[in-house]
Amino acid sequence: MIHLYCVVLELEELPRVPGLDGAPLEHRRIDGFELVVSKTARELPEVSEEAVLRHASIVEELMARSRAVLPAQFGRAFADEDELSDAVREKAPELERSLSRVQGCLEFGLRVLGDRPADEHGSTGFSGSDYMHTRLAETRERNRLLQELHEPFTRLSRASARFGGASGELFQGAYLVPEENADAFRENVRRLETDNPELTVVCTGPWPPYTFAVEREGHP
């Protein structure tokens, strides 16, 4: 089986680290695209936390040695060279666009932790209609606040994505940020923390552009 780490653009050199299962990394060129792969002996590569972290580490090493990377999702493998080549050819136009989109950018993650508005009113003293109006107003206010939170970051980004936060999490977003905007992005995070001491703001990254390696609705 062949394990794909990422599609790269103008890779300088392979990092001197082993791939999954200790197999050497290999640099392939298929239809004008560069790929970094390694071979795995097992039909189904072992899925372990060590393997996930190894994959992530290699993608980061490759990002540092190339002009752009499109990280591959972990957990897919190709039976042979022909299957890999066919897969690349099938996705060639999308890969081309995605490489162009992520070039010169870093990905940041942003999570804002805090309590969602509590249901303080219960049902006592409220008609069903009053209750619904109140909840609707709360939802609109919350959405407005989240949009205000999100917008300063989107202005510094080439692309962005918002995800539904789990309970206890107000907000989760990912941003594709041109390298020259990275400091301003971090400064925005600091401002958000300073202005909202009641919130826990966690900014992660820079990551290889996992979230933006595929075309998403709303991308430029």
Next chain:
Amino acid sequence: MSLTEQHDLRQQVTLLELVDRVLNKGVVLTGDVTLSVADVDLVYIGLRVLLASAATLEERQEAISAGSAQP
């Protein structure tokens, strides 16, 4: 939340973000899927990443600081 708890929480969130990206994002070329949902769950558990929610993370941090669990 103390500074230590915030630091631990941030580390957990960073690990969660990393695993989410590697397992759920990234370019998908066709190929054979080698990961089942159960496998993915095992990876999260193995890395002690708390998949459930940030609220769970906070509860865990409270439990850790109370000495009833290990990070």
